[in-house]
Amino acid sequence: MPKVNEEHFAARRRQILDAAAACFAREGFHRTSMQDIVQESGISAGLIYRYFTGKDDMIAAIVAEWHERRTLMLGDDPAAGYLAVLRGVGDPAAAAELRLAVQVWAETVRSPRIRDLARDNVDRPRALAAAALDGVVPDPDALARVLIAIYQGLVVQTLWDDTVDHAAFARAVAALLAPLGLDPAQPGRDGDEQEQRGER
Incomplete structure (x- = not known):
């Protein structure tokens, strides 16, 4: 596929996923219709179905992106990365994603496909944490x-x-x-302490 077509495909896919995520976070997974996503994205239903087979397919793609982002955030220092993830939960920009995450967790009870993806989203960072804790605690997987x-x-x-x-x-x-x-300390922590002391 020529590069321009790949870029166009990726841009369209991103547009659809962003629209779907916004609808799911706002209205819930089951209350969101494909027509809602059509309206939110500004893309015709026929074109959307060329990219995704339905809502489950979109959720799967969103969850897969979460895997990649979480893995990058953990980086080479899982302890510092983990604390960064915890602090990131409080970012107002993450509010819609948090609402969507809880809905995805609920959807795992209904959909084996979503459950498997969500499990992978847990199992991979769990394995990283367990590896970092190996030899430190008696049961590293349990602590992870x-x-x-x-x-x-x-x-x-x-x-x-x-x-x-x-x-x-x-x-x-x-x-x-x-x-x-x-050693979970990382640069952002000093800023947090300064903020508590009223220095900014």
Whole structure:
């Protein structure tokens, strides 16, 4: 496929996925119709179906993108990357994605395909965390699951409670990790401390 066609394909696909994600986050997965996505995207239904077979296909593509982004955020230092992910939950720009994430989790009960994708989204970072904890704790996989549960719980708390202090939450988790010999400190933490002291 010529490069210009690849770029056009990618741009159209991005346009559809962004529209679908906005609709799903706003109205919920089951209340969103394909016509809603057509209107949100400004692309005809016939053209959308050339890119995706339906809503499940769009959700699968969105979840796959989450995998890639989370893996990049964890980077070479899983402890620092994990704390960055926790702080990122409080970013107002992430609010729609959080709402969509919880809906995807609920959808895993109905759809084996979505469940498998969501499991992969958990299993890969869990494996990274377990590898980092190997030799540090007796059961690294169990602790990795606890850390993932902390993240999932924070997502739900953030949607329920506008008063969650995500910087403080991340510092508390860092304090839990510190006795294990991990070094979760990263540059953004100094800024958080300055903000608490009123320096900015």
